[in-house]
Amino acid sequence: MREKCFIDTTIILEVVLQNQVNLLRKLADFVLHTSINVLEEACYKIVSACVLESLGAEKAGIFKIKDVFEKGSADELIEEKLHILNFLKNRLVVLELNESIFDESKKMIKEYHLLPNDALIAATCKHYGIKKTATFDEHFERVDFLEVVEP
Numbered sequence: 001m002r003e004k005c006f007i008d009t010t011i012i013l014e015v016v017l018q019n020q021v022n023l024l025r026k027l028a029d030f031v032l033h034t035s036i037n038v039l040e041e042a043c044y045k046i047v048s049a050c051v052l053e054s055l056g057a058e059k060a061g062i063f064k065i066k067d068v069f070e071k072g073s074a075d076e077l078i079e080e081k082l083h084i085l086n087f088l089k090n091r092l093v094v095l096e097l098n099e100s101i102f103d104e105s106k107k108m109i110k111e112y113h114l115l116p117n118d119a120l121i122a123a124t125c126k127h128y129g130i131k132k133t134a135t136f137d138e139h140f141e142r143v144d145f146l147e148v149v150e151p
Contacts, residue, residue, distance in 0.1 A: 005030035005149055006125050007092065008135035009117075012042040016084045017049055024088075026151035027134055033093045035124050037117055039085070046081045050074040101127045112142045122146065 005027060012034070014020040024032075051065045052058065054074035068074065101123045108119035122143050125133060133140055134149045141148050 002029060002031045004033055004130045005132040005134055006033045006130045008133060008137060009038050009041045010136040011134050013045055015088060016046060016081055023151045033095055033130060035095045035097055037120050039089060041117055042085060046085060047078055050077040050081055095124055095128055114139060
């Protein structure tokens, strides 16, 4: 049986925004898992990146991004990228979150000095017995029960 590996937002964004499909090939020996909070974070960052691209800018404030998004100026690009995200999602095991995982994540914030979404990822892995995570974020190396897999 293939080992489980949790894929983080950083991997998903590289695949969707940078067309780095080869990252998934490098993870082919694993059964790939993620969670709804990772997909939501990826979705948000995809929308933001598409809006910035439509503006020809590297940075903009959240209110500027929201304003441009609501006016629909990046609709086609967003639709294309979200289609890719959905295609990827359908090939992953999407884990459900619950109150006990959320409660555990608050402990992870304190113990490993993780930001809330990363703590939720670590708590999700612990809850589901996942020992490996594919990510480009070094802070997961602080979590003693996770092994970081860099594709």
